[in-house]
Amino acid sequence: MFPFINLFGQEYPTLSILGLVGFFVAVIVAGFRSKRFGLTRSDLVYIGVFAGLGLLVGSVLFFGLTRISFVWENRDYFPNFTTLLFVLFGGMVFYGGLFGAIAGIFLYSRVMKVPFSTAMILTIPVFPLAHSIMRIGCFAGGCCHGIPFPPPLGIAFTNAVGAPNNIPLLPVQLYEAAANLLIFGIIWCYTKRDRSWVAAACLYGLIYSFVRFWLEFLRGDAIRGFVIGLSTSQFISIAVFIVCAIGLSALSHNKPVASE
Numbered sequence: 001m002f003p004f005i006n007l008f009g010q011e012y013p014t015l016s017i018l019g020l021v022g023f024f025v026a027v028i029v030a031g032f033r034s035k036r037f038g039l040t041r042s043d044l045v046y047i048g049v050f051a052g053l054g055l056l057v058g059s060v061l062f063f064g065l066t067r068i069s070f071v072w073e074n075r076d077y078f079p080n081f082t083t084l085l086f087v088l089f090g091g092m093v094f095y096g097g098l099f100g101a102i103a104g105i106f107l108y109s110r111v112m113k114v115p116f117s118t119a120m121i122l123t124i125p126v127f128p129l130a131h132s133i134m135r136i137g138c139f140a141g142g143c144c145h146g147i148p149f150p151p152p153l154g155i156a157f158t159n160a161v162g163a164p165n166n167i168p169l170l171p172v173q174l175y176e177a178a179a180n181l182l183i184f185g186i187i188w189c190y191t192k193r194d195r196s197w198v199a200a201a202c203l204y205g206l207i208y209s210f211v212r213f214w215l216e217f218l219r220g221d222a223i224r225g226f227v228i229g230l231s232t233s234q235f236i237s238i239a240v241f242i243v244c245a246i247g248l249s250a251l252s253h254n255k256p257v258a259s260e
Helices: 014-033 043-074 081-089 094-112 115-143 172-191 197-218 232-252
Strands: 004-007 009-013
Touching: 004 014, 009 014, 014 043, 043 115, 081 115, 094 115, 094 232, 115 172, 115 197, 172 197, 172 232, 197 232
Parallel strands: none
Antiparallel strands: 004 009
């Protein structure tokens, strides 16, 4: 596909470029509601920066956690410390990025004295929008690829960086991008009325974790960590689904759930 984009004579990873595009699109879209909550577009940019930094740190750290067993089993084969660090932290895990982004927003709210609930209700609906655009970047580079599958559903890469070339694979990245776009529409419409950020977050987590659990069976990359046949992301999806289901149930019965 297109693992790199040439800009002004320099090549940049398509995933990184679309990650930035996703960030700016999310900020612009969230800005349509900023006045409703007493924030400016500048506030949203700063919130986005904190969230983006948290996403980067969280996603890389979670990736490292999934690689610990592999590193330990192959500890005698790393020529130097730099190689070890690349193997441990040379990838990203979405759930880690999501939790890191929330932590970044929490930090911003405390530093700038902005209500955490306000920052969250503005950003939660656009999380899946940014994620959708980033997944297209994954497809362009070949990372997070699907299992081998014959055409026409299977698509063969010819110059992928993160996928085997010339083997038809399910474009599971595009499936997830489409699912995230649908989730964005659902959460955006859901939050048109006054909702607590907890309810919006639980609805988002419930839908996404369900989708992600089943899409993992279509993934063909084997670097995500597995236990008893399930990937790390599937175990996290199960936990997120249960927590979010309990949260929505509690809210529907008018039980107090903290909004800060």
